[in-house]
Amino acid sequence: MFIDLLIMLVMAYGFGFLYYGLYRNISARVHGRFGPSLAQSFYDSIKLFTKDTSTDFGWMFFAGPIIMASGAILTVLFIPYFNHGERLVGLSPYGNLIVVLYFMVLGPLGNALGVGSHGNPFGAMGITRGLTRLLGLEMPFYIAVVGLMIANESADIGTIMANQAETYNIIAHPLLFIAAFISFLGFLGKSPFDVVGAPQEVYSGPAVEFGGKFLALALSQSAIFSFAKLLLMVDLFLGGADSLWDLILKTFVLFVASVFVGNVYGRFTTAQSVDFLLKVPTVIAIVGLLFV
């Protein structure tokens, strides 16, 4: 059991950073550059773990990244990797989709706690943007997930996966998938929904006062978290994975789709993104809900 959990975490960390490296590489090619090596994100994170931390704003400031990281880790532990229900299922027998959805918002809230204690205006601006965006993101995603729960008459991820043995949900409920995919793009925090940490506007936003180890923690949690979201999408709509190769293939396809969207569209402003999220995907999700 514990070995399983450890493997799940290490896999999430590894794949998260690998995909982040790929993201950097692909966007570099789009810009006409060579881009860094694939392992660059690992180097960054390891170097940051060896650095000093020179800031101190009281224990609340340190608690912020830790709550963030625990949110990401719990999320990934409650999502099963494979659909046989034997190996690498983590804690998913003990919790269902609703728990996962709850843990997914724990990260931003913890972040807000930490940022609130250092009083840097850019951090406060970033976190306000983040929470506003979250408001828009959650609506379509929750509607889509509720649709799936109704269709399967269960809130258990394992059951939803098992029910897709014949047709994947992406074919059975395409509208729900589209709505969930759009808000998934937003959850990833890449453009066009990257208002939170925009370096040109709010000087990396919530992370503005984090240096050294805490930045490393923040980076690692974001890597783990993005892999957790990829997993969740694969589990809910692509029928889960039968083997490791299946897992890699499915997450990779989803990931590449999101990278291309991110490289084609520019950044929305905060108001625009909330507007967009509350209109387009929400309406799609509601229409999809009618067909369930």
Added chain:
Amino acid sequence: MKNLQKTYEVTQKVERLFEVTVTQTDFWEAVLYISTQTEFNTLSQIACADWIEEEHFLLTYILTTDARDKNLMLKLTLGREYESMPSVMTLFPQAEVMERDLHEMYGIGFEGNETLYDFVLEQWHDLPPLRREFDTLAFVHEHFAFKGGREDNKDVKVEQKRRREEAKKQKALEAAKQEAKKQETEKQETEKPKEPNTHATDAEETQDKKPDTKEAEDGQ
């Protein structure tokens, strides 16, 4: 413009630049009159020159029209000993920064301008640096140390002067040579009957000469 010419003596410097000189006591009246009664209703710059030999500053308010087609220089002299002027901020709000700058660089006070604190120089305790009695080099040597390797640097202005003079001499020499050659060719022309290609040979000769002169200048 006619209004202005009635009351003040206007001299035209170039086509679109005019000049009015006033005294320090008349200044406020003049600037009020010009900005309200004539077409020059905007301030574009305040310039200052330090005439240390004549012991005064020359302040130039450059006013311009709405259409930006004419400029008026309103000149006045001001004593050097930290005297102050009335601020024109009430007429032209943009004067705030210019006056602040002048205050910092020359030590001129402006009555009515509330913002005469630190501007570009922060916590500067020395003389205002653009006054000419402020010795820049002495200041630099007092406050900074240099590494080795600057011993062979030359005073740029002296060196420039020397080079320019030598270039002038060289030019004079060249001119004299050419004069002599011209006279020779003229002599030849008078002796020989006119040929159509004399111009061409002339041109070739001058072309040949050019690189020579360049080399000579570079060599110095």
Added chain:
Amino acid sequence: MQKGFVAYNNEQKSLEAETEGIKNSQTLIQKAMNWFSARSMFVVAYGTGCGAIEMPPVFTSRYDIERLGVVGVATPRQADIMIVSGYCSLKTLRRVIRTYEQMSEPKYVIALGSCTINGGMYWDSYNTIKKLEEYIGVDMYVAGCMPRPEALIEGFVKLQESIRNNTIQPGYVKYREDYAYYQANQEKLLGKETQPVYEEDYAGMNLS
């Protein structure tokens, strides 16, 4: 390697000569840490002077320094390297010192342009400092007025080499150990207030 671009001259040699013995006394973990911090560099680019104009090409498509693991970041808290690009006026120097002291160790400084080495063409200006190394610890000089992007890249490569092999005593160590010397220099030039005082300027409007 061609030594034409970087000022591999007496200054740089004197920076490097002091610490040739350190290299051998390192544990494996320290070596690994050095390797990683050489491989990944977060840069806060402080555009003080005209040299700043050469930095955008270095970071964007034309020269793409991200290949070497060098990335620009927005705040000094996250940065490992500060580039001081050109002359510093006295007012800027206060901000440079403040930025430098906000960075967390290990941190390095690249001084770009002749102005930071010995005054450059502003050697007789009352308002720019002449030697940056008197006020903060400097690890790498890139000479030139202004240095081409290739020169800056070579500066980065040299710095990475020297971090990896530990051939220089890093500037931040000197700054920490010799703080009295640096502070004396700062105070001689800037007076007691070596840090910018923002409140005073805005609250006390009637300073004159």
